[in-house]
Amino acid sequence: MKSSVITFPGSNCDRDMHVALKKFGFNNKMVWHNDNELPKSDLVVLPGGFSYGDYLRCGSMASKSKIMQSVINFAKSGGLVMGICNGFQILVESGLVPGVLLRNKYLEFICKNVFVKIKNKNNPYFKNLDKDIFEFHIAHNEGNYFCTGDQLKEIEDNNQVAIYYCNDNGKTDETFNPNGSLKNIAGIFNKEKNVLGMMPHPERMIDKSLSGEDGSLFFKNLINNIK
């Protein structure tokens, strides 16, 4: 299975993502933001970081970079595109998933482990996973998901919420909301469910001795789903 990770100026989780994808069997290529064409890919990943120094709005400059037109075309033709953290911000700015990511409610950079609950398994990312609650890591300043009332209704009607922040038992109330996100939303799909944006970093949870293995479960399952 072939994957591509896009490196923007200021990306800093691109290598971690490359290591994770390789570890679980992807033949991964790093792609520079200024390239015109994506290599042939089964999965494209927009990694975390601080692309373009978060100038203007997080992800806004990266969403207009050269390679993004090719990524948008790939997504529109049904290709799998996953944006993690800053990658999620780039996805909302490019219009591939609805909504925006605002500054965290309490104005602090949050760097910690959180639990998330998978809402919808009827998609290539989460189908066949045999549990619903995952422990991932978050590290962001702008992860406060927001959209208009009409958008929220559409998102919920189309089952586009991917994951919610929760506690270890899967409770999704406000107490377990780290950043003020609307309805505890931590990740969103596009309508067709081939594009996934989420704030948590599964690539930081792929080593038992360093972190946890919930990311390993995610990536192992993902490559099996794509095969």
Place this chain on the structure above:
Amino acid sequence: MKVSAVITLKKDVLDPQGKIIQQALDGMGFKDINEIRQGKYFEIDVKENDPKKAHKIVEDMCKKLLANLVIEDYKIIGIN
């Protein structure tokens, strides 16, 4: 031609920075504040001498990049 544009958060979008600035000012003795909303200001020097056309160019910029219309409004406040 110089065009000035202001981008502000929409009314119903939470502005935590504005709130904190208000609290700080309140602590400094500025007690007469109803609300503070923080925004962005752009001065754009465009290669266009027709004010109508210059307005249109900057409006396009606002729609396509400078503002995110889900949460922000833009206003062109001056052309000269």
